[in-house]
Amino acid sequence: MTLFAFVLLFTATVLAYLLNLRAARALRAGGARLHSLGGFHGGFAALVTLLPALVFLLAWLLLKEPAITVLLLRTLPEAEIAGLGTGERQLIISEIRTIAGGRIFGSPAEWKIEAADRLLAMRRTADYLMIALTALLAGGSMVIARRRVTPDFRARQGTEGILHGLMAFCATVAIFVTLGIVASLLFETIRFFQMVPVTDFLFGTNWEPQIPIREDQIAAEGAFGWIPVFLGTLVITVVALFIAVPVGLMSAVYLHEFASRRFRAAAKPVLEILAGVPTVVYGFFAILVVAPALRALGDMLAIPIAPNTALAAGGVMGIMLIPFISSFADDALGAVPRSLRDGALALGATPAETMTRVLFPAAIPGIVGGVLLAVSRAIGETMIVVMAAGLMAKMTLNPLDSVTTVTVQIVTLLIGDTAFDNPKTLAAFALGMMLFIVTLLINILALRIVRRYREIYD
Amino acid sequence: MSDTPHTAPRGRIDWADPALSERLRLRKRRQFWLKALGLGAVGVAALMLFVLIASLVVTGYQAFRQTHATIEVNIDPFQVDPANIRGGNFDDIIETAILAYFPDVEAPGEQREIVRILSDGAEFQLRDRVLDNPELIGERVSITVPLSDPYDLLNKGLIDRTTPEENRRLKDDQIARFDTLAEAGIISQPLNTALITNADSRFPELAGLKGALVGSFYALATCFLLAFPVGIGAAIYLEEFAPKNRLSDLIEININNLAAVPSVVFGLLALAVFIGWFGLPRSAPFVGGMTLALMTLPTIIIATRAALKAVPGSIREAALGVGASRQQVVFQHVLPLAMPGILTGTIIGLAQALGETAPLLLIGMNAFITSAPETPFDSATALPTQIFIWADSPERGFVSRTSAAILVLLTFLVTMNALAIFLRSRFERRW
Numbered sequence: 062m063t064l065f066a067f068v069l070l071f072t073a074t075v076l077a078y079l080l081n082l083r084a085a086r087a088l089r090a091g092g093a094r095l096h097s098l099g100g101f102h103g104g105f106a107a108l109v110t111l112l113p114a115l116v117f118l119l120a121w122l123l124l125k126e127p128a129i130t131v132l133l134l135r136t137l138p139e140a141e142i143a144g145l146g147t148g149e150r151q152l153i154i155s156e157i158r159t160i161a162g163g164r165i166f167g168s169p170a171e172w173k174i175e176a177a178d179r180l181l182a183m184r185r186t187a188d189y190l191m192i193a194l195t196a197l198l199a200g201g202s203m204v205i206a207r208r209r210v211t212p213d214f215r216a217r218q219g220t221e222g223i224l225h226g227l228m229a230f231c232a233t234v235a236i237f238v239t240l241g242i243v244a245s246l247l248f249e250t251i252r253f254f255q256m257v258p259v260t261d262f263l264f265g266t267n268w269e270p271q272i273p274i275r276e277d278q279i280a281a282e283g284a285f286g287w288i289p290v291f292l293g294t295l296v297i298t299v300v301a302l303f304i305a306v307p308v309g310l311m312s313a314v315y316l317h318e319f320a321s322r323r324f325r326a327a328a329k330p331v332l333e334i335l336a337g338v339p340t341v342v343y344g345f346f347a348i349l350v351v352a353p354a355l356r357a358l359g360d361m362l363a364i365p366i367a368p369n370t371a372l373a374a375g376g377v378m379g380i381m382l383i384p385f386i387s388s389f390a391d392d393a394l395g396a397v398p399r400s401l402r403d404g405a406l407a408l409g410a411t412p413a414e415t416m417t418r419v420l421f422p423a424a425i426p427g428i429v430g431g432v433l434l435a436v437s438r439a440i441g442e443t444m445i446v447v448m449a450a451g452l453m454a455k456m457t458l459n460p461l462d463s464v465t466t467v468t469v470q471i472v473t474l475l476i477g478d479t480a481f482d483n484p485k486t487l488a489a490f491a492l493g494m495m496l497f498i499v500t501l502l503i504n505i506l507a508l509r510i511v512r513r514y515r516e517i518y519d
Numbered sequence: 520m521s522d523t524p525h526t527a528p529r530g531r532i533d534w535a536d537p538a539l540s541e542r543l544r545l546r547k548r549r550q551f552w553l554k555a556l557g558l559g560a561v562g563v564a565a566l567m568l569f570v571l572i573a574s575l576v577v578t579g580y581q582a583f584r585q586t587h588a589t590i591e592v593n594i595d596p597f598q599v600d601p602a603n604i605r606g607g608n609f610d611d612i613i614e615t616a617i618l619a620y621f622p623d624v625e626a627p628g629e630q631r632e633i634v635r636i637l638s639d640g641a642e643f644q645l646r647d648r649v650l651d652n653p654e655l656i657g658e659r660v661s662i663t664v665p666l667s668d669p670y671d672l673l674n675k676g677l678i679d680r681t682t683p684e685e686n687r688r689l690k691d692d693q694i695a696r697f698d699t700l701a702e703a704g705i706i707s708q709p710l711n712t713a714l715i716t717n718a719d720s721r722f723p724e725l726a727g728l729k730g731a732l733v734g735s736f737y738a739l740a741t742c743f744l745l746a747f748p749v750g751i752g753a754a755i756y757l758e759e760f761a762p763k764n765r766l767s768d769l770i771e772i773n774i775n776n777l778a779a780v781p782s783v784v785f786g787l788l789a790l791a792v793f794i795g796w797f798g799l800p801r802s803a804p805f806v807g808g809m810t811l812a813l814m815t816l817p818t819i820i821i822a823t824r825a826a827l828k829a830v831p832g833s834i835r836e837a838a839l840g841v842g843a844s845r846q847q848v849v850f851q852h853v854l855p856l857a858m859p860g861i862l863t864g865t866i867i868g869l870a871q872a873l874g875e876t877a878p879l880l881l882i883g884m885n886a887f888i889t890s891a892p893e894t895p896f897d898s899a900t901a902l903p904t905q906i907f908i909w910a911d912s913p914e915r916g917f918v919s920r921t922s923a924a925i926l927v928l929l930t931f932l933v934t935m936n937a938l939a940i941f942l943r944s945r946f947e948r949r950w
Contacts, residue, residue: 127798221846225760231752232761235774238813242784245791308560315557331565337932339874341903342925345910350574380567413550434779441781443877448910468783475790475881493787497780504779
């Protein structure tokens with residue numbers, strides 16, 4: 062049905078284009094002098110026909126199921142759903158939906174089967190209504206557009222105005238996305254803080270996101286202090302930087318100053334491939350190769366290394382960040398004016414001295430910006446740590462130990478079926494909010510450093 | 520500055536001075552070490568890439584073949600009713616066929632062990648074949664079915680026969696039974712087509728990537744259909760038409776920041792907005808595609824703007840000069856010239872989206888689903904989430920399958936990037 066509605070709409074659009082094009086050409090053939098070319102008349106008609114109906118259709122599709130659900134809930138027998146929580150109501154609705162889908166498990170109550178029939182009927186009505194309204198809307202705008210075809214009609218301005226508005230809308234989508242992120246995080250975070258005090262979350266040193274399954278359970282109260290989780294994130298980030306910064310910087314220095322053109326051409330793709338490998342692959346690499354190797358090393362040296370040590374996740378994350386840091390450092394070195402370097406060489410400095418005493422110090426702001434961006438990536442990186450880091454939050458700074466990170470907790474709290482009404486799922490949004498704020502601040506700082514530094518030399 | 524001239528050479532330099540040559544030697548040695556360090560760093564990066572790829576190939580190549588057994592089965596009309604083929608007793612037929620190779624075995628426990636050599640999927644394979652050709656009922660046909668995971672590993676040499684029996688997954692008598700079959704000449708190791716043609720399964724020997732491939736295709740198609748037009752529209756507006764005001768600046772800053780937001784946050788957004796507020800279906804590739812589109816949008820906008828910027832102003836001026844409107848200039852002249860650059864950026868953005876995992880996990884695309892999705896609104900997995908599921912599975916057979924799935928994913932990524940590079944070198948103009 063949905064497909065049919067779209068086909069109908071696009072046929073109407075093409076029809077409107079052809080209709081107005083022919084009408085405009087007929088006018089010109091009749092000797093009238095048109096303000097706009099025939100194509101603009103056609104384009105105007107097509108846009109006028111397409112846009113309102115398309116907006117209507119998309120809105121309808123988005124709102125159809127929630128609206129039907131609300132209507133369905135109203136028709137349910139009051140006695141059966143009185144006093145039920147949102148989660149239980151959702152369960153009933155999804156059971157009715159499965160029955161409506163033709164998959165009946167066991168013998169559901171009579172009123173549920175009736176509700177399923179009503180649901181199917183509502184869906185059918187909604188579909189017919191959608192087709193009818195789409196046809197009406199598209200047909201109506203087609204007629205309106207057709208009546209506008211006159212020699213004086215400024216179809217070019219009309220078409221271009223609509224297109225201009227469309228493009229401006231596209232540009233604001235980015236703002237809507239940001240607003241959506243902030244709104245969704247904020248909304249769920251506020252709900253979380255209604256259940257768990259803000260201070261417990263911000264300053265608590267205990268992270269045990271359990272929820273009581275029964276009302277009378279006392280043992281599993283749950284503790285939501287994010288400090289150990291954040292500490293774990295920092296440990297892994299530091300380990301990653303310990304690998305990525307020296308290797309990334311040194312390779313950038315070598316490739317920028319000392320490598321022959323052919324070596325550069327061979328080495329660049331290596332870094333680009335490292336940068337293009339998906340993080341889930343790095344995660345598998347960490348558990349397949351790096352963690353067992355580290356454990357064997359620990360056994361050899363008689364150092365106790367946890368099975369999912371922060372070293373494995375951090376080390377692999379470091380490998381992932383090498384190309385990132387290297388390319389930023391390369392850009393920063395390249396942005397240093399040639400005159401500085403020529404001056405140093407002319408004074409008799411060796412290329413190495415030029416690098417360490419002139420180019421590198423001059424490029425430091427750009428490099429710092431790049432490293433900061435790498436930090437924000439390491440904090441936000443998810444798959445490597447989900448696969449290779451631990452689940453238990455500990456107050457430790459020992460990289461040999463197993464630690465957990467903000468992103469690991471977000472994913473483990475939200476994987477599986479989730480209802481939005483308990484602190485466990487909402488805690489993930491609070492963590493997400495913190496993650497968003499921290500990375501945003503680091504990014505803004507980094508971009509500001511990089512930009513200011515560019516301005517000095519430009 | 521009066522005390523420095525003491526150390527500075529005055530007049531002629533004494534080139535023979537040993538102190539001078541010593542200093543020079545030291546400086547040259549420092550240069551040597553810096554170069555060595557730099558070369559070492561590049562070497563470390565290359566080594567890591569090599570180890571990464573090599574470990575995947577070494578563990579993964581085995582999964583492209585699967586051990587099969589070819590057995591003769593008697594499709595007895597008493598066991599398979601032509602009117603109700605689905606209800607047929609296919610496991611009995613398979614059991615009889617495989618037990619025929621062990622005429623001396625009578626104990627039911629041992630017989631059960633023997634049947635377990637074959638994969639649980641054998642009976643369904645036979646059933647599907649009979650469903651397709653009902654005239655086979657009453658015939659004797661030979662059918663090639665996969666072996667179950669431990670025996671597959673044994674045949675590939677991944678279970679070491681020399682390890683002590685108590686540490687081995689297969690005991691001596693189990694290995695002896697397998698050897699009987701091998702001596703009968705019915706064991707083969709053909710290409711593992713199930714890896715592409717099957718959907719996910721709990722049994723490694725039956726698990727395949729079809730569901731994940733279809734799911735990833737739907738998600739990427741959705742992502743492209745949404746992000747490409749919107750991205751180009753936004754880029755054209757910002758680059759060609761936007762007035763220089765605070766709103767435009769705000770949008771620019773926004774796009775740059777959006778490109779650096781952690782991917783898991785986009786997953787939270789999708790979970791709260793698309794699934795929580797709008798009630799869209801969980802695990803659906805369509806929702807995954809929408810999420811990926813939001814993440815790809817900044818990449819496409821930035822690439823498109825760079826491509827538009829690269830088109831020289833003279834083209835615009837010439838078109839304006841002959842009376843084109845500003846939009847005609849953009850859509851008929853600038854945009855076609857910028858298209859190769861835009862497509863290159865888009866393909867690279869889509870390649871990134873193909874490998875993205877975290878947001879898809881949050882919207883539930885890591886479900887266990889044993890059939891490929893038929894529409895973008897059905898539950899499905901995607902390639903990277905399938906890799907994540909398999910990497911988490913305890914069965915040993917999934918280790919090599921995970922590597923194989925990664926190799927498939929990397930092949931797609933390399934192909935897409937190669938296409939992007941080809942487009943850039945073939946169609947991009949230097950002005």
